[in-house]
Amino acid sequence: MRADAKKNRSHILTVARELVIGHGADASMRDIARRADVGLATLLRHFPTREALFEALVCTNLDALTQKADELETSNSPDEALVSWFHEWVEFARSYRGVVAMMAAAHTNPDSALYASCAAVHAASARLLVRAQAEGMARTDMNGDDLFGLMSALGWLIDLPSFAPRADHLFHLIASAILTSRPRAFSDQAGSDRA
Amino acid sequence: MRADAKKNRSHILTVARELVIGHGADASMRDIARRADVGLATLLRHFPTREALFEALVCTNLDALTQKADELETSNSPDEALVSWFHEWVEFARSYRGVVAMMAAAHTNPDSALYASCAAVHAASARLLVRAQAEGMARTDMNGDDLFGLMSALGWLIDLPSFAPRADHLFHLIASAILTSRPRAFSDQAGSDRA
DNA sequence: ACCTGAACACCGTTCAAGT
């Protein structure tokens, strides 16, 4: 890659990151190009689709996430590991508004630029789930797809401004659905803030 | 309303219903107008926003839904009533792809044409939830907002083609998160189809 | 190699002009 191209690419990513964090994943490609002082065609040349752009935006975050799964698998009890990983995912979802919906839509589409990322998250989830199931700590009538589904659904939900305030509580509810015993990690202020 | 206007209105709704059922809630307004043999401006005059159009499309369904809640409240046990209502909602979500996402986004926006509909669904849900909680059949650390959130999240999830096949099972998982005892209504083939 | 402006086919919004 030529030096100017490389500079363009990283500059685009910087601008895109700011714009996406501020205004969500449906920011217009034209807008991103404009703010990066780059022709729209140049942006599309580096990232032919919105998903390609987002893949580049979040790949380091996802790498960190899957690595975290490895650590949790060896250092924590199976149920704690599963809940902690779930929590990390929610934090990721929160930091890039709208990206979960893209991933949920892409995870069975091999042509999507996000497909590999989805597969990595899916695999990490499934490993932690199976481990917890083997110890009787997670319900056995669900598989990796179900877990990815629940993770996606919660990530989508708390992206909505109206549900964001209750994010921790909604997380707790979904976590309860997965584990066989009620989890105590993360925001177990049960019953203290209901109507 | 003049006779020709009335006819236009109902014809638009018929066409819109077909198009939405076939191609989802993000069908273009222009397309709907075209297929209804009506100027785009005419469509926008009857339904100034997409949400207004959808409100008209689903209002009868939602009326039936809230009435169903009334029936369930008197004729069924609290837990069965809650699960059955939840199931009705999911069926509704399935029949109009994309409408749940619109409702989830609109339910705290009084300016939205869908606001009243959301409030009605919310109220019906909350009633059934409180009743179940009073009998110790639903967990008490959640409120109507949480229930509406979970219902929205599941409705959104099963709208995605990749998750639709496991809709019944995902429903079961979420229902488990709400009830204090594992529900037996609807697709309790637990453990029979996991990986 | 890489960048760019321009043309293209779309979208929803708005409004003056028609009946």
Next chain:
DNA sequence: ACCTGAACACCGTTCAAGT
């Protein structure tokens, strides 16, 4: 009253022309 075509400001895609 109600309908409509047209102009508008957007969007993402594509490509021939520039350096």
